[in-house]
Structures are given as C-alpha cells and as structure tokens.
Amino acid sequence: MNARKTLGIAALGALGLSLGAASAADTQPPAPAKHEVPRSADGNVVIALCDGQTTLEVKGVKDPAAIDRTQAQAISDQLMAEWHRKNPQANWDPAPVKVALAQKPAAPNPPTPPPASKAAATPGGDSAASDAAAVGQQQGEAVQSGHTYGAYSARDEALWKASAEQMVTEGHRVFHDARSLGSTVAVSCDMCHPDAANTHPETYPKYQVQLGRTALLRDMINWCIENPVRGKPMAEDDPRMKAMEAYILAQRKGVKLEYGKH
Numbered sequence: 001m002n003a004r005k006t007l008g009i010a011a012l013g014a015l016g017l018s019l020g021a022a023s024a025a026d027t028q029p030p031a032p033a034k035h036e037v038p039r040s041a042d043g044n045v046v047i048a049l050c051d052g053q054t055t056l057e058v059k060g061v062k063d064p065a066a067i068d069r070t071q072a073q074a075i076s077d078q079l080m081a082e083w084h085r086k087n088p089q090a091n092w093d094p095a096p097v098k099v100a101l102a103q104k105p106a107a108p109n110p111p112t113p114p115p116a117s118k119a120a121a122t123p124g125g126d127s128a129a130s131d132a133a134a135v136g137q138q139q140g141e142a143v144q145s146g147h148t149y150g151a152y153s154a155r156d157e158a159l160w161k162a163s164a165e166q167m168v169t170e171g172h173r174v175f176h177d178a179r180s181l182g183s184t185v186a187v188s189c190d191m192c193h194p195d196a197a198n199t200h201p202e203t204y205p206k207y208q209v210q211l212g213r214t215a216l217l218r219d220m221i222n223w224c225i226e227n228p229v230r231g232k233p234m235a236e237d238d239p240r241m242k243a244m245e246a247y248i249l250a251q252r253k254g255v256k257l258e259y260g261k262h
Helices: 005-027 069-086 126-136 154-175 217-226 239-250
Strands: 045-048 055-058 206-208 213-215
Touching: 045 069, 055 069, 154 239, 206 217, 213 217, 217 239
Parallel strands: none
Antiparallel strands: 045 055, 206 213
C-alpha cells in the first residue's frame, strides 16, 4: 500500500472517529437541572417548586418552622399560579382524577363462602374443594385461606381488598401530612398535587430532567420530598413510601399503562 493511500485511510479513520464522537455527544441526555434555592438578602425563608426555577420569598419569616399549613398552602398556591403563568401551554391536569378510596375503609364484613363443590385437583394432591372447606371452618377468624393460584373464597377477596385499601388510605394520609413527610416548611404533596393530580404514575419509568436519568415513581416522590417539601428522602422500603406509591397508583385506576410518556 503506498504512502498516499495509507494516509487517506488514516484520515478517513480519524474522520470516522470524530463523527462517531460527535454523534454520541449529540445523543447524550441533558445534564440534570440544579435545584438551588436562592438566598434572601433579608434572611427570609425562600420556597421553590420542583421545576428548580419558580421561587417565592416569604416576607418576614426567618424560621421555616414558623410556617403553618394554612400559610404553606397559600405559598404553594402562589407558586403554582406563577408556574402556570410562565407555562400556559403546559400539559397539566386541570382537575384531579379521583378514583380510589381516600377515607378510612370500614372493617370488612365478607359474605359467607359457598359450600365446597367439585373442583379439579391441583398438583400435590390438594383440591379447590378442600381449600373452600378450610375457609368454611374459619368463620369469624380474620385469616385468609385460599391459594393465590388455587381456590379462594369471597371472604379471602374481601380481606385482600381491605388490606389494599388500608395501604391506600395510609398513603393518602402521608401525602397530605407535612409532618409525616418530614417537611421543614409545612409543605405537603397535596398542596401542588390535590388528590395526586398530575402525577401520572402510569407513565413511569421515564426520563426526568430534574434527575438527569430514567426514574421510577418513587424517585420522583423523593425528589419532591427533598426539594419543595424540604425533607429527607425516604428509603425504598420505607412504609410511607410504599403507601404513597399505592395511593398515587390507586388514584389512576383504569388509566392505561404508557411508560415513557411525557
């Protein structure tokens, strides 16, 4: 191979690497938005939305602990009004989609299960009939009997439903309680997201600019807890986190899954 051809190949190779690098850079996601709350010249409390830009200085308040729920709601309302003014075309739910039970459920009073009937045998020698018979022997006991993949009674279903509703109800409580969220400024999640409005849990996982990565619902919950709520992030297995996820998901019951949608 002559020197000219060798040089040409080398040049093409270098060009290819250069183009490849440029292409990769073009596809890199944007850097996560920094959420730095500006300081007040007078030392007043400054509260910010999770967009990292919309802020409000609380005149005359130096101690975040002095803010009560009523004042925190008024602050949140002002912040949201300003955000909507700056983003008139934003796709924000105009009203909450309220589907799930949001009050403490009544104690379950499941119907009496039907008597055992003929059923196909299951692996291992058990049968659906024997499961139903066992349920019949446990009248008045707050225990379940059926197999997850075998037979289960109406009573089992009632107990399971009550347990799920209890978790959703606890999530509703935490979502609306600044103290349970660990807020240092009396702000709770519902102040910007009434009844979990505009949380769209059915669209996760999806890329979130605030985090600079693809996030799960729990990641975004923690982002909001750390920033507008001004609390400490919760562990993934924290009962409060699980309950809030249950509540937010329950509020969108019946909405189709569409992960990645913005």
